[in-house]
Amino acid sequence: MRRITPWLAIGATLLAGGCETVLPATAGSYAECDRVIAAYGKQRPGFVDVEEWGQRSWDSFRGAYDANGDGKVDRAELIGKFQPPLNAPGRAMYDREQARNFRRLDRANKGFIDRADVIRDATPGFRWQDRNHDGWLSREECALRRRTYELI
Ligand SMILES: [Ca+2]
Numbered sequence: 001m002r003r004i005t006p007w008l009a010i011g012a013t014l015l016a017g018g019c020e021t022v023l024p025a026t027a028g029s030y031a032e033c034d035r036v037i038a039a040y041g042k043q044r045p046g047f048v049d050v051e052e053w054g055q056r057s058w059d060s061f062r063g064a065y066d067a068n069g070d071g072k073v074d075r076a077e078l079i080g081k082f083q084p085p086l087n088a089p090g091r092a093m094y095d096r097e098q099a100r101n102f103r104r105l106d107r108a109n110k111g112f113i114d115r116a117d118v119i120r121d122a123t124p125g126f127r128w129q130d131r132n133h134d135g136w137l138s139r140e141e142c143a144l145r146r147r148t149y150e151l152i
């Protein structure tokens with residue numbers, strides 16, 4: 001495990017939650033969790049299940065990166081979206097991380113990331129947050145946040 005710098009976290013919107021996921025696995029605050037649960041928790045009031053959580057991740061990811069709105073995120077959309085002012089070594093590191101994120105999400109090497117990729121990737125984060133293992137995230141579980149981010 002190593003700590004990541006803030007601009008990497010931004011670059012990914014991505015790199016949060018579990019060591020498998022590159023999507024925001026934590027909403028982080030009760031206010032945000034309440035919004036997420038109200039928007040996505042359609043089956044059981046006050047809770048979201050793994051599919052609802054994954055849909056939220058997809059909506060967030062698509063909103064951040066699908067520049068042309070075709071329902072897919074290609075390599076250029078992922079890597080080109082956030083380009084903070086970095087020096088050359090920082091930029092190279094950022095690009096490597098984003099390229100790695102792309103490869104991990106596009107597991108079938110399709111050349112783009114789609115809803116299924118993102119939902120699959122969000123699942124480990126959901127499992128980590130579902131502390132009582134009942135298949136639902138409460139607002140308290142939703143608000144859990146790791147102190148450090150892990151990358152593999
Ligand atoms: Ca697109």
Ligand SMILES: [Ca+2]
Nearest residue numbers: 130132134136
């Ligand atoms: Ca739970």
